[in-house]
Amino acid sequence: MTPVSCDWCGGHPDKRRIIVQGAGMAICDDCVELVVIIIEEEKKRRAAENEG
Secondary structure, three states: OOOOOOOOOOOOOOOOOEEEOOOEEEEEEHHHHHHHHHHHHHHHHHHHHHHH
């Protein structure tokens, strides 16, 4: 299998970066962590919006 780069940041797999492939795209573990943070922040924003 040919190593691919992350479709988000362009990073390549190495000893500390994991690339996950699926559904025609690839994303590295660093970008997954960033996406999780973004989603959590958006959930908090929406919850606060619904409370007020």
